[in-house]
Amino acid sequence: MNATWSRFNIVSIVLGFAFLYLPIVILVIFSFNASRLVTVWGGFSTQWYVSLFNNQSFLDAAWVTIRVGLLSATAATVLGTMAALALVRYTRFRGRILFSGMVFAPLVMPEVITGLSLLLLFVAIGLDRGFLTVLLAHITFTMCFVAVVVQSRLITFDRSLEEAAMDLGATPVKTFFQVTLPVILPAIVSGWMLAFTLSLDDLVIASFTSGPGATTLPMKIYSQVRLGVTPEINAACTMLIAVVALGVIAASVVNKQREVQRLRDEQAAQRG
């Protein structure tokens, strides 16, 4: 293995990661710039964070975004997990091809189309645009990502565990909550986080489906960016990055601990 982990491979990985991370690192560094000019370093300062926290419209937008994210990710996780179960467990039901199409298509569907079509639906059924419509739109497009994440875990799931539980007299519902759910939980958790960050991120779909009083943070940032690059936006972006990075790191630590625990349990079971 070491012979093939050649210099070429190392260089391509280092360059690739530099390309992926440098822009983000630069953005974070310049959010602490004392100068108003975003590309000239004028010393260290946290003034843009202070001015950000004094900006009520930014705080309002952040609050809307967080509420939409938490609610839509939770609903999308429930729906997406059900969709994954339907896809993996029930191989024969009428309209299954259409169903799997509707699960996979939103993953690649250009956002302008999803946004426009949802908006026209909301207008057609007479739903006023606002918080609720953004929420419904986000549930719809993020649930498919959850479904794909959970599905990939379910495929590798050892079904003999469930059969054993049911042979021992557990009902299917009890089997699901006591055997299946704990095993697929890491996938469900990462599905939830993916849904949350996608919702936190979304500009296009939110712009189409949002109404007065439901401006999300990306919409706010976008309208500011159009006016030019300012250090406040760098500060806002840095805080969003920090929230997401902390979440991802926490999740991976939890996952790792669960994995270690599971290995320990398995070893204990084998000994016993």
Place this chain on the structure above:
Amino acid sequence: MADTTANQAVDIPKQGQEGGIIAAITSRLVIAVPYLWLLFFFLVPFFIVFKISLSQTAIAIPPYTPVVDGISDLFSKIGEFSFDNYLWLIEDPLYYRAYLRSVVIAGISTLLALAVGYPIAYGMSRAPISLRPTLLMLVILPFWTSFLIRVYAWIGILKPEGLLNQFLMSIGVINDPLIILNTDTAIYIGIVYSYLPFMVLPLYSALEKMDYTLIEAANDLGCPPLQAFWKITFPLSIPGVVAGCLLVFIPAVGEFVIPDLLGGSNTLMIGKTLWNEFFANRDWPVSSAVAIILLLLLVVPIMYFQHYQAKSQEAGR
């Protein structure tokens, strides 16, 4: 809708009558709830878009936006045919040029992403096993940070007085700043950068599964490494190449944020055209028609993507 009870009953031979009924109800619910949700919020809206794309502006605009009264009057004079909006799209070269540019830009960006992503994925798949999860997480991590932020970060780098030009001028490579922002080059950079994880992940999973003793065998038999790559490694990674290219190409065709922020006002891409028709011109029927044609353009790659997903799902079972 759910025709699974027979299937389920085979799976649970020891279930009592009551448990069987509960199982049947839950299995129906598990299918029906997400099914109906997607039917209502994903499929039905497309029919509404199609319906509105055929209608006159006056009918389609909701009554609470009186701003468009002028446009709707103007529009109703153009003709009574319901395919007006489509004729409009065909007659105005602006639209088909925008479609063409979108496909070309997305195509070139996809190839660039493949060229950049392949060495990364290959390097990762050859990394020591203990390092791989970390490398994988490092590829996924930028994907979790906001798309908008990552595009925005490039503005400060690419603009004439930006960091790239400052750097290149300070080391003496160039004397005058390069004009990159607001050109197609900036769009390529933006798309490659934003969609790179989508390219790397499927490539990595294809390359990681590969049996590298094949390469060793080829080398032992005197095949030069580069030839071995093109004859063995690359063909075996085709599923990853296809998946990665589709994952980049399809959304890139309809991309709005990247051409809008990096491409400047002269760039015509269809996602931006749709956005402008909707938000600036407030012409809902025309933007619906733009969306329907974009959808028709993408229906083949999307179907192929679904077929591919279903196939890999079957293989994993």
